[in-house]
Amino acid sequence: MRPLFKYKYYVIILAVAGFWLFLIMLPPLLVSLSIERSSLFLYFVFSPLCHQIAERSFFLRGYPLPVCSRCFGVYSGLLLGILIFPLIRGNKYMKVIDRRYLFIAAFPIMADVILMSLGIYPSNRWTRFFSGLGFGSILAFFALPAFFQMTFLLLRRGGIRNLLR
């Protein structure tokens, strides 16, 4: 694979992940700057993706993020995973790690949800955040190579339109 291929698409997906996180942090910043209309619109955009319960969300400048702490952890983890991917996987951009790691990474989230539902321990924003962070970080090691494989697949077939002919 040509070096330019992987760098170009790596930068694209890194920028998308970073932009997504930026969009999440934008609504409370806008409200604090009295730009309420745009902030309301962004809260509305994120409303189908998360319950947005303030007690389970982090606050920024006195206002809750438009997603809960667990979702924020997952998205942060995805960005973190994408950032550290080259350090850990080197040139293996198209190769996915063993799927065992994904199931192991999902365990803290499931345990957090189950234990909290059973009332065994009180889950808080940070346990939700870190359980999501772990899962998101590992998910990046699946999503990034999958993205590269998918892009390579589409380029070889000449785009989605040709793919469906």
Add this chain to the structure above:
Amino acid sequence: MKTEEYTRPVLIAGAIAGVLSAVPLVNLLNIICCLWILVGGVIGVYILKSDSGRKIEYGEGALIGLLSGLVAAVVSTVLNTLLALAGLNIGMMMMQRMINRFPEFEQFRDMMSAARVGVFSIITGLLFSLVIFGAFGALGGVIGTAIYGKKKETGAVA
């Protein structure tokens, strides 16, 4: 890789995810990281694997999930529009919830009109859905491949 294999899994998985994302109350589960769209991606991979009987690579799974998400976006937009015309406007309910939560937004009740059924709201909603459902569908396809795919990957793309 035979692309004609994709049609059935994409259409079935996309239809299931789209319907579940539109049915009132059931669609609330989408607040768990677009759960139905993730499930749609997983279903798409499962159907492809069952139909083809061959190993599915992660890139292919992501592609199936992406396409299923796009189909789900169209299906859910159509169904949500029909529901809104029948008097059940989910978009307006969500906007109402936002305004009720924050006193700062009370002055923007006029924005609720943007959530009413119209060409602008349908097109905007469809565009957002295509992007969001496509991305989460691709993630669902990746997760589906991890569940139903082979144990060790060679990195080869069919």
